[in-house]
Amino acid sequence: MAKNQVGAGPFARRPDNSAFKQQRLPAWSPSLTPHTVLSVFYGLSLICVLLGIWLLITVQNTYQLKVDYTNGSCKKCFEMRKYPANATKNCICTANFKVPKAFLGDVFFYYGLINFHQNLRRYMDSRDDAQLVGRKKSLKFPSTYCKPFAYDENGLPIAPCGAVANSKFNDSFRLVYHQLDGPAVTVPLHRRGITWYTDKNIKFHNPPTNTTLQEAFQGTAQPLYWQRPVYDLDPEDPNNNGFINDDLIVWMREAAFPNFKKLYGILNRAHALFSHGLPAGNYSIIITYNFPVQYFQGKKEVVVSTVTWFGGQNYFLPIAYLVSSGMTFIAAIVLTVIHVKVGRDGKNMEE
């Protein structure tokens, strides 16, 4: 408007009459009216209670079972691992457990560690992602973050370097189902496909090679605590070796909290016996007990679990939703009462 009059008369310097400049932009101005607040509260309370109940029912239909094998039947191995001198000795023990009710659907096997701090800063930093993605240069010269697990005593670069890889969980399990009227059957587990797709295919790569994997890792040393070199982690499946070994990848995804579980295998339901899941009955786990936990007063366990549409068995969310719903409802009632008693007519407006 005023722009048209530029240069003419006293209006030349008159500011534009735009909504923006005059601060009259059309706007939505919500305010906390009793009506909206109370209806939102009641509505939220209802939504929360419905969600909570739904989640609770879902969670209650899942199964989870934990078997602590730190000590107990594995006491022998526990004692043995107290002494580093025995590191090379094998120790196998068995833990028995009973599944009272069949686990229906997909069943997942986890190993759990208690009080193992994978989230310490220096621990988490102690890895070389460039090496894990297969860079030749990083293979030869690991990142300084890997210290002191970057080079072995002979000066050879360690692959994979760093504290995280070095401390890789190296117990292995065999789950046996004892049929009531038949022979003991080894529960078939998928040991592949337990990683994130992105980890397996993008974040972790073996160093490029034309020949064998061993060739690719030539000139590197295996991590200090490892019993096998990285290119020979899985003797059964040559494609599961090197940095793209599933167990290694799972381990390399550091847990946020000191108590955690990591996926070990998924029940192979192709077997007729396990086509519906894990039948009820007696089971035993045959454990190759390698990982020492007595240093940090930790515990090891095996977790067998089914999942729901919203994840693993976790009672927190349903309960939290129910509690929130309850609190919201109480708040809504209190607010209603106050509104009716005090606020309805409001105190007289001044003026």
Add this chain to the structure above:
Amino acid sequence: DREHNLSFKYAVSAIPRNGNQQPLDYLILLIKDILIENPHTNAIKTSKYNVLTFLPLNLFEQFQRIANAYFLCLLVLQVIPAISSLSWFTTVVPLALVLSITAVKDAIDDLVTLCLSSSHPLSPSLAVSFTLALCFCLSLCCPLGEVCCEPPNNRLDRFVGTLVWRGQKHPLDNHCVLLRGCTLRNTDWCFGLVLFAGPETKLMQNCGKSSFKRTSIDRLMNVLVLFIFGFLVFMCIILAVGHGIWEHYEGTKVMAFVPQQNEDTAFSSFLTFWSYIIILNTVVPISLYVSMEVIRLGNSYYINWDRLMFHTGSGTAAEARTTTLNEELGQIRYVFSDKTGTLTQNIMCFHKCSINGKDMMMVDFSFNSLADPRFQFYDNNLLEAVKLETLEVHSFFRLLAICHTVMAEEKNNDLVYQAQSPDEGALVTAARNFGFVFRLRTPESVCVVEMGVPRTYELLAILDFNNVRKRMSVIVRSPEGKLALYCKGADTIIYKRLHESCSKLMEVTTEHLNLIGATAIEDKLQDGVSQTIEQLAKADIKIWVLTGDKQETAENIGYSCNLLREEMDDIFIVAADSPEEVRQELRCVEWCEAYERDVQVTERWHGTEIKGLLILGIIFTQHVFPLCACMCFQAYALEGSMELEFLRTACMCKTVICCRVTPMQKAQVVELVKKYKQAVTLAIGDGANDVSMIKAAHIGVGISGQEGMQAVLSSDFSFAQFRYLQRLLLVHGRWSYLRMCKFLRYFFYKNFTFTFVHFWFAFFCGFSAQTVYDETFIALYNLMYTALPVLGMGLFDQDVSDGWSLEYPQLYEPGQRSLYFSKGAFIKCALHSCYSSLVLFFVPYAAVRDSVSTDGHDIADHQSFALLTQTCLTVTVCVQLGLDLSYWTAVNHLFVWGSLGMYFLVTFTMQSDGLHRLYASSFPFVGTARNSLDQVTVWLTVLLTAVLCVLPVVVHRFLFMQLNPTINDKVLKVHQMKAQPPPPRRRARIRRSSTRRSGYAFSHAYGYGDLVTSKRFLRRPVPSRSAGSTPAGRSAAFRPAGRSAGYSPSGQEQNPKQATEPTELQRYRAVHDATFCRQGVAPE
């Protein structure tokens, strides 16, 4: 002393003449160009940088700011590997952004300064002073003399020096110098000698001394930032101690797995302390200061853009000259106002006259071809009387045409008067319009065209106006040879001359003075002054009028602009002749008040207001030289115990009008209130005599009116009319304050919440300084994900519309009481953040702790947890912002949703395959978003955290709204019922016709009397030689350059409104600065 002062010696250098044989009368010592032996060039450099020096200088300056230096230290810490808990880029990116934004702003500011300083001022100056023989001019070509003068200083009214030339000494005073920035008038050229150049000039000596103003929020922020630093250190100490304990009990056990860099727990704790300093540094966000600046800048632009503060008459828009004080406008508790030109228009208008006992008023001037068309008034009777050649009427106007010191200039056949004060101009103009046209002046004569007949009166003597005599007289010989003494002056003075025999006059005249008539000159109130004052009073803003006028005038103005009302029955006038009496009167007022209210008078002023007026008459006005008045006032009324008593008494009153105050005292009153009341003050004025108080107050407002630009140039805000003050305060000020407070509250909330989550996580990660979030998130949280929505709030938020703000001035009060942002509000913010961070940490923790994704994979890993927590955080702070935001414009929508969208976009980008392929080590989060954000658990957790964080806030607000509604809530409630505020009520201006209130007065000082009688002025015919033109009145009299406000171009004492040097007010007090009153005309 003198010897010491005269330490600067200059050789006289000559400027070669260019063959012009005209005699030269004056030597003007020009303080301008370059002088031999003077190392200074005349280039005044007001810009700080040039292209080359910009970067280093600017960076150096920026790192002097404590916040930036702090971040530089952080950066240094981060490159130490043992400490570094965050990558360097988390600090570098924000720091670089902040530095570059500030650098751009500085560069723009610098460019603006450069442009300002190169503008050329136009100012009149009274040429001349000191005459030398013609031979001097002829021999100017070779240096022959020497000037001894005082060292460069900033006193504009003073100059001491001696010119030694050919063995003769000539004194030099400030009449001999022209200051930088002056323009020659009435002469085309002159010779000069340069004394000071460049930074030594008085102009530059006066520059750059204006104090740097900060808002109370700024000061509070400084305290808070210190507090936050303390708190940061406290948190880090806790965490470092925790680390020590953890290392002692647990750390040694995990040595086998974790590289232990040092065995010493204490040293490890020490390093952890610094690591946590880095991680938790976001409690002092670097972007805070920049965002504050941006918000202030934006709100300043709104003021510039406001059409409702645009004055059509003068074509001036309001201007926020300082862009850093906006929110202070919402906290004003005291307004100090000038009267003339601020409340009134400062357009003097001949309103009435009384001749021979008859009141006159009228209209048509077509009979007089020389009439000034701007002159509109009049009474046919008077006109008749003029035409009828009534003796009294004629002598009345003859007096007005002769007895003055106005200079006439004829330009383009238009007669232009140059008067020292607008009232004098008004009187001469009145006479002119009635047919007594003052045409020309020579030192010996005054040429007047009386009813078309030119007559020349021989001027025998002029006794110019001064503040002691308060009148001026001339003795003239008429063409018929008759001698007459004409005298005009203040009514009180003239009455004395009439009713008593005055020995001095007797000596001169042998006759008693005869009263010819009286004049009334009106300075009309500006439009809307009384409504504005009423509005401001409703907003609990106390208005003190500080004026140089006399008591009656002040009182009348008080009534006419609604400051005083008839129902105010107790008007206390404190006017006494000695400090003791003043003290007694002050006490008496206090005592009376206490007695009437039956309450103890204490320091409380928030209680019931007393209706009353305190006119603080400056003591000693009657018979003591004005200098003493100033001194005494300072000594007694504004110092020591007296100032407290004065303040206490004044604050009990609803209205305070201080009259007969000098500019210095105005500033002192402001300082007094600032000092003892801790209240935010605003001073508004239009003239140079207000500059001191404008600079002293927290906010200075300049009215760009008739007085020139001094006040405006030293002000923080300026506009054309007093009535815009209500919009400035009640609308812009209120919004700015509200926005800034909301912004700060929210900003602290979001940053504390962000940071505290790290604190809680420390207890789970062995105090190892592991971060919760992804590093890119840490780097971008303040810059990208949350910056714009809160900025949008700071720029666009409105709780109520401007109409409602004006309709309910009470809405202003929360600002005055600093309710929206204070230490308490800050603590509340911190507690709220604490709660939110607990929710934001522990809910995700519990949700993923024992959980897996729907395909059995990991979601309790650190990266997924980081992503979950940061998503919860981003969503929650966004929801919280939505709750705080009460005015959702399209821009706000864009900012809020855009930022949320940006968060997800950037997250997915940062965790994309491509970036990981490029820099595997820098983007370890590859794929996390894809694997986490498709989980229902994640979204259920996000929802739960948002609900849990926000609902208590809603409950709290709702409860307060219901139980203890604030004025805002009440207005909002009405707001909901009525969509639009009622149109502003137009109140008919109450005109008071009671004779008691009809007196008007105006300030006045020395006229051009000296000049008129000096015989030095305008020896050549005036019309042909006049250079430049100045209309009558003070209007275009002076426009100084740049920001050096209040600088007077002439050494000659002028009207105090012009001669006052504001920056130096604290240091010297001109004798002539007191303002004086004159009323009526009463010639012999």
